[in-house]
Amino acid sequence: MADAPEPMHTDILIIGAGPVGTTLALALKDSPWSITLVDQRPLSAQAQDPRALALSHGARQLLAHLGAWPTAQATAIDTIHVSQKGGFGRTLMHKDEQGLPALGYVVRYKHLASALQAAIAQQARCKVLDETRVTQHTQDAHGHRITLSRQGQEHSVTARLLIHAEGTPGDDPGVQVDDYGQHAVICDAIPDRPHGHRAWERFTPDGPLALLPLEEGFSIVFTVPPAKADALMAMDDQAFLQALSTQFGSRFGFTAVGHRDRFPLALRQRKELIGPREVWIGNTAQTLHPVSGQGFNLGLRDAWQLAQELLSGTEDPGEPKALQTYADARRLDRSGGAFFTDKVVRLFSNNTPPLRWARGLGLLGLDLCPPARDFVARRMIWGARAWP
Ligand SMILES: Cc1cc2nc3c(=O)[nH]c(=O)nc-3n(C[C@H](O)[C@H](O)[C@H](O)COP(=O)(O)OP(=O)(O)OC[C@H]3O[C@@H](n4cnc5c(N)ncnc54)[C@H](O)[C@@H]3O)c2cc1C
Structure with a gap:
């Protein structure tokens, strides 16, 4: 009988070649390590993702630095108008107050994914395997042994560090779901x-x-209870635009609407970001409500920070000290992002009169108080810790 082939070795195995996993691989491009990115879907599936992402100025800087900013496909945000339906108060933020060319940018997921894929394709030491699944996984003190299934064949791989970037987790006892x-x-x-x-x-x-x-045009994110989402999905275009105008008010109308998709929303927070020679980043570490567009911005900072800790550590990418430093460094930004989006959603998604008044005063106060506005704007642009 022939001997089983020797397992392939990679220093770092990243599971999930979405925007966060790919950003990490790019941020490690000058490292001494071999990197393998695996994704269960064909990479072309990312072109079907319907999401548009609002990215902060900090996210743009980071992606541009990595050679993956989709310049021609990004739409700048110059001002942000925040208001409440059926109540007074509003806040307006302007790019000039921050001294920036834009407060942020809106990019289609597919364009971002395509820019990242083009950049990673130029990295000879980073291998990308799509349509590939992890079917077995064992671990010892030196690393992981993983079986990958690809095109009907099984391949054994060893890795010194395993990184999870699989996106929003399903049922997992390690994840708290609200x-x-x-x-x-x-x-x-x-x-x-x-x-x-x-x-x-x-x-x-x-x-x-x-x-x-x-x-x-506009990318619309219309958040409603599930039964109302059923109704919105079933409406013809005219009725949908009417529903949109009813919620938005009469500032302007709409002439056409595109295909609709829906996403159920929950806050998912992984309790432990690291294990022995193992790390979780991006949506698999924390999935937030899309209000104020924080999720990918946070995942990007996960990827960047992890790369910096690994690069300043020892020759062993799975060294516990570097992983612990990473987990400690991410605590404030992660919990701040989750706290901010969670409290905003819960405080604003109701019709209680005293809360409506308090919200109105809050929005008015923010509008009249530049330092408070500046604090909120900077938090949204740079995260809890200024980057870089
Ligand atoms: C409606 C909506 C609007 C949003 N708007 C914004 C916004 O404006 N701004 C913002 O910053 N964020 C926004 N987000 C959040 C943003 O989409 C996510 O934070 C971001 O996509 C996370 O990237 P990721 O790479 O971690 O995960 P994903 O984008 O989900 O990618 C994960 C990848 O892993 C692969 N994968 C999964 N499981 C496996 C497996 N077992 N083996 C191998 N591969 C696997 C998947 O195929 C996928 O390619 C929004 C989210 C939603 C739902």
């Missing part, structure tokens, strides 16, 4: 006048409604 009882219905919509690079965040008792300027 359901929002809300679904996001997303689509593109064309307004009856130019968007003027303004993003709108409107809080309604059903949940937040976001209009993000994207190309010639």
Whole structure:
């Protein structure tokens, strides 16, 4: 009988070649380590993802530094208008207050994924295996032995560090889940006048409604309870646009709407970010409500910080000290992002009169107090810790 082939060795195995896993691989491009990225889907599936992402100025800087900023496909956000339906108070943030060329940018997931894939394809020491599944996994003190299934064949791989970047986790006892009882219905919509690079965040008792300027129109994130999401999904375009106008108000109308998709929303927080020679980053570490567009921005900072800790550690990428430093360094930004989005959603998604008044005063106060506005804007742009 022939001997089993020797396992392939990679220093770092990243499971999940989504935007966060790929960013990490790129951030490690100058490291001495061999890197393998595996994804269970064909890479071309990322072109079907319907999401549009609002990215902060800090995220743009990081992606540009890695050679993966989709320049031609990003729409700048110059101002952000925040208001509540059925109550007074509003806040306006402007890029000039921050001295930045834009407060943020809106990019389609597919364009971001394509820029990242193009950049990683140029890295000879990083191997990307799509349509590949992990079927077995064992571990000892020196690393992991993993069986990958690809095109009907099994391959054995050893790795010194295993990184999870698989996106939103399913049932997992290591993850705490708090359901929002809300679904996001997303689509593109064309307004009856130019968007003027303004993003709108409107809080309604059903949940937040976001209009993000994207190309010639808006990317809509319409958050509602599940039964209302069923109804929104079933409506014809005319009825949907009417529902949108009812929630948004009469500032402007819409002339056309694109295909709709929906996402159930829950806060998912992994209790432990690291294990022996193992790390979790991006949505698999924390999945947030999309309000104020924090999720990918946070995942990007996970990837960047992990790369910095590994690069400043020893020759062994799985060294416990570097992993622990990473977990400690991410605590404030992760918990801050989760706390901020969670409290905003819970405080604003109701119709209680005293809360409506308190919210109105809060929005007014923020509008009249530049230092408070500056604090919120900087938190959204740079995360809990200023980057870089
Ligand atoms: C409606 C909505 C709007 C959003 N808007 C914003 C926004 O405006 N701004 C923002 O910053 N964030 C936003 N987010 C969050 C953002 O989409 C995520 O934070 C981001 O996509 C996470 O990237 P990721 O790489 O961690 O995960 P993903 O994008 O989910 O990628 C994970 C990859 O892992 C692969 N995979 C999964 N399981 C396995 C496995 N077992 N083996 C191998 N591969 C696997 C998948 O095929 C996929 O390619 C929004 C989310 C939603 C739902």
